[in-house]
Amino acid sequence: xxxxxxxxxxxxxxxxxxxxxxxxxxxxxxxxxxxxxxxxxxxxxxxxxxxxxxxxxxxxxxxxxxxxxxxxxxxxxxxxxxxxxxxxxxxxxxxxxxxxxxxxxxxxxxxxxxxxxxxxxxxxxxxxxxxxxxxxxxxxxxxxxxxxxxxxxxxxxxxxxxxxxxxxxxxxxxxxxxxxxxxxxxxxxxxxxxxxxxxxxxxxxxxxxxxxxxxxxxxxxxxxxxxxxxxxxxxxxxxxxxxxxxxxxxxxxxxxxxxxxxxxxxxxxxxxxxxxxxxxxxxxxxxxxxxxxxxxxxxxxxxxxxxxxxxxxxxxxxxxxxxxxxxxxxxxxxxxxxxxxxxxxxxxxxxxxxxxxxxxxxxxxxxxxxxxxxxxxxxxxxxxxxxxxxxxxxxxxxxxxxxxxxxxxxxxxxxxxxxxxxxxxxxxxxxxxxxxxxxxxxxxxxxxxxxxxxxxxxxxxxxxxxxxxxxxxxxxxx
Ligand code: HEC
Numbered sequence: 001x002x003x004x005x006x007x008x009x010x011x012x013x014x015x016x017x018x019x020x021x022x023x024x025x026x027x028x029x030x031x032x033x034x035x036x037x038x039x040x041x042x043x044x045x046x047x048x049x050x051x052x053x054x055x056x057x058x059x060x061x062x063x064x065x066x067x068x069x070x071x072x073x074x075x076x077x078x079x080x081x082x083x084x085x086x087x088x089x090x091x092x093x094x095x096x097x098x099x100x101x102x103x104x105x106x107x108x109x110x111x112x113x114x115x116x117x118x119x120x121x122x123x124x125x126x127x128x129x130x131x132x133x134x135x136x137x138x139x140x141x142x143x144x145x146x147x148x149x150x151x152x153x154x155x156x157x158x159x160x161x162x163x164x165x166x167x168x169x170x171x172x173x174x175x176x177x178x179x180x181x182x183x184x185x186x187x188x189x190x191x192x193x194x195x196x197x198x199x200x201x202x203x204x205x206x207x208x209x210x211x212x213x214x215x216x217x218x219x220x221x222x223x224x225x226x227x228x229x230x231x232x233x234x235x236x237x238x239x240x241x242x243x244x245x246x247x248x249x250x251x252x253x254x255x256x257x258x259x260x261x262x263x264x265x266x267x268x269x270x271x272x273x274x275x276x277x278x279x280x281x282x283x284x285x286x287x288x289x290x291x292x293x294x295x296x297x298x299x300x301x302x303x304x305x306x307x308x309x310x311x312x313x314x315x316x317x318x319x320x321x322x323x324x325x326x327x328x329x330x331x332x333x334x335x336x337x338x339x340x341x342x343x344x345x346x347x348x349x350x351x352x353x354x355x356x357x358x359x360x361x362x363x364x365x366x367x368x369x370x371x372x373x374x375x376x377x378x379x380x381x382x383x384x385x386x387x388x389x390x391x392x393x394x395x396x397x398x399x400x401x402x403x404x405x406x407x408x409x410x411x412x413x414x415x416x417x418x419x420x421x422x423x424x425x426x427x428x429x430x431x432x433x434x435x436x437x438x439x440x441x442x443x444x445x446x447x448x449x450x451x452x453x454x455x456x457x458x459x460x461x462x463x464x465x466x467x468x469x470x471x472x473x474x475x476x477x478x
Contacts, residue, residue, distance in 0.1 A: 035127040036135020037074050043141045044123070045071045048094050048114050050146055059146025066200045072146075074134045081132040088121050095405040097365070097398035104375055104397035107388065108411040108418070112250050152192040152291045153255050157182060159268060160287035162225040167202045167274045167282045172448055174274040177230040179216045179223075180288065184264045191259035191301075192291030193243035194251035195270075199284035204273045205246040205406060206286060209239040210260075211267040224267070232368075232461035234269045241303040241471065242268065244364070246407040253291070257415075258299035258361070258475050299415065300478035301361070307429045307469035309343040310459045316345045332370060332433045332457040332466060339433045341468050344379075346426045359418035362473035364408035365398045368466050369441040370457055373399045373432040376470045381424030389420055395427075403441060408471055415475060431468035433457070 035041060050059070053067035070076045077084070087093035094114045100106070127133070159180040167174065182188070197203035215236045220226035233239075242260060243252040272286050309316035310330040318328040319342045332339050352358060365374035375397040383391035396409050411418055435454045437443055442454060445463050457466050 034130030034133060035123050036133045036139070037077060037127070038135040038137055038140040040123055040135075041077060041127050042074075044116075044120055045077060046141060046144050048116065048120075050144070052094075054146045059143060061146045063200055065146070078132045078134070081128045085125050085128045088116055088124055091115075091121075091400075092402075095402070097400070097402065097405055097407070098396050098409045099399055101397050101399050104377075104394035106394055106396060106411075107390075108413045110409045111412040112410075113412075152194045152251055152253050152289055154192070154291045155194075155289045156292040157290045158287050159270075159290065160285055161227065164198070164283035164285040165227060165272075167199070167276045167284055169279055169281050170276045172276065173204075174276055175229060175231045176227045176272050176274065177216065177219070177234045178227040178270045178272065178286075179211075179220050179225065180268040180270060181224045182262075182266070182268055182290065184262060184266060187264050188262045189259035189293040189295070189297055190242065190262050190290055191255060191257070191293050191297060192251060192253040192289075194253070194289040195243070195245035195286060196289060197245075197272075197284065197286045199282055199286075202274045202276055202282045203284055203286055204275045204404060205244070206273070207233075207244045207271045208242040208288060209234050209236075209269040209271065210242050210262050211236060211239055211269050212263045212265075213238055214265065214267050216267055216269050230271055231463060232465075232467075234271055235461065236269070239269065241305055243303070244406075244408060244471070246405060251289075252473075254297070254299075254301060256293060257297055258301045259293050259297045260301045260303060261478075296478055298477075299475040302472075302474045302476065304472045304474065305366075305469050306345050306427060306472060307343060307366075308459055308467055315351075316343050318343045330459040330466075330468075332435050334435060334454040334456050336433065336435045337438070339435065340430060341433070342428065342430045343468065344426050344428050347421060347423055349423050352421065352423050354423045356476055358421040359415060359475045360395065360411070360421060360472060361418055361475050362408045362410035362471075363396045364406065364471035365396060365401070366406060366467055366469040366471060367401055367403070367431055367433075369403055369445040369463065370433045370435050370439065370466050371401045371403075371431055371468075372434045372439065373397070373401060374468065375399075375430045377428050377430075378419060378421065379426040379428060381422065381426075388417070393419055395419065408473065410473070418475065421474070427470065427472075429468055429470050431466075433466065 049071045052065040053071035054065040055070040056064040058072045096114045098110055159182060161178045193208060195206040219228040270288060309318040312318050312328045318330060320328045330341055363376055367374055376395045378393045378395055380389055380391055383389055435457055455464055457464060
């Protein structure tokens with residue numbers, strides 16, 4: 001079992017210490033002037049918030065952004081100022097799940113890291129405390145482009161279902177798999193995939209799979225372009241991951257440097273996670289843009305999902321847990337808090353021959369609703385710390401997991417500096433779960449199923465099953 005993907009985030013409660021120096025000394029230095037909207041807040045919102053928080057017609061985007069309200073312009077920013085401070089102080093906005101923690105300090109920065117600095121968060125709070133002043137409009141930054149997708153360096157092909165899909169009003173999550181045929185008559189090198197949601201109100205995230213054996217065709221009665229329901233994953237025997245998109249994530253785009261090899265004749269299955277509105281139906285026709293290289297690139301990209309072990313045997317090994325009755329078992333009892341499942345995957349010589357120079361380019365975490373925290377690290381058989389190959393390297397941690405904000409985290413570094421993986425090295429996935437009514441995601445999942453108390457949870461595909469899965473993009477010389 002394996003196979004879903006996508007990427008995460010969170011909300012730790014984190015209070016910014018404010019220099020609220022009250023009382024005492026008569027010689028307090030003069031307070032600096034408070035931040036203003038145009039000089040301080042607006043540039044930050046442009047950079048970090050407005051791609052999602054804009055109304056239809058604002059900037060150069062005809063559609064509204066994904067956020068529930070606009071943060072373009074002084075009036076709307078002032079109206080939401082206290083909520084903005086609450087969400088940014090809690091680090092739940094802007095959404096970016098990877099965090100530096102006491103036990104995880106990744107060696108390399110991530111691309112498109114939108115995390116606010118402590119100084120930015122405290123600036124927003126000082127602005128609110130000063131009454132959210134507008135300041136001088138002449139200091140306003142120039143308007144920016146507000147499109148939420150960033151576009152590929154080159155587009156060779158666009159795939160889309162032939163007609164829009166109706167997302168019926170219900171308020172409940174819906175997962176649809178659309179079967180698309182790129183018509184590759186030769187093996188293809190795909191270096192970029194951009195998912196372009198047509199309706200950002202209801203499209204929550206998208207995972208793109210390659211179906212080499214064209215198994216998905218049966219699911220749609222042989223009709224390419226049609227779709228079938230698919231919680232978790234496309235529910236096919238044998239699929240590879242091609243790409244994934246979540247709000248705020250950029251396209252997978254390796255330019256002409258690296259590409260995924262897609263076998264000729266493969267179908268593409270695009271799994272779209274919809275958040276239907278409760279009051280009205282919407283329609284959506286999410287498309288995929290591809291960049292297919294003419295020849296072979298310098299690096300081959302391999303997208304892999306590793307995890308979801310439910311025993312100590314097999315390629316991915318489940319480690320013994322505190323409350324396992326006998327053999328290690330993936331089992332999260334109802335009411336368990338801080339329950340840990342941990343598993344390892346070792347690159348044996350038959351999986352990774354010693355002569356292959358394998359690097360890790362991108363890593364993401366995936367669980368369902370009971371998950372709270374996931375950490376992935378790399379343990380080296382023969383460390384060389386002086387060559388940036390420490391014995392243990394934390395690759396990513398998403399300590400306030402949020403199913404709704406999943407993404408991959410790509411390292412912002414040249415190939416030569418990416419984490420090296422050699423024969424004998426081990427990936428370790430650690431997932432922590434909260435299967436109590438204190439977990440808001442558990443409450444929501446249970447209420448969707450008309451249940452009132454937590455249930456025992458096992459490894460699996462459906463809403464109340466769980467996963468512990470890492471999503472990796474490796475690079476190697478083809
Ligand atoms: C990637 C898209 C995205 C970005 C970037 C983003 N938001 Fe949001 N924001 C959302 C969505 C979607 C929601 C609705 C709640 C949810 O799904 O998490 C939201 C909700 C909010 C809320 C209301 C939360 C509540 O439940 O009351 C606030 C306040 C907020 N965002 C502020 C910000 C600020 C400030 C920034 C920039 C520093 C920002 N957001 C950046 C998408 C985004």
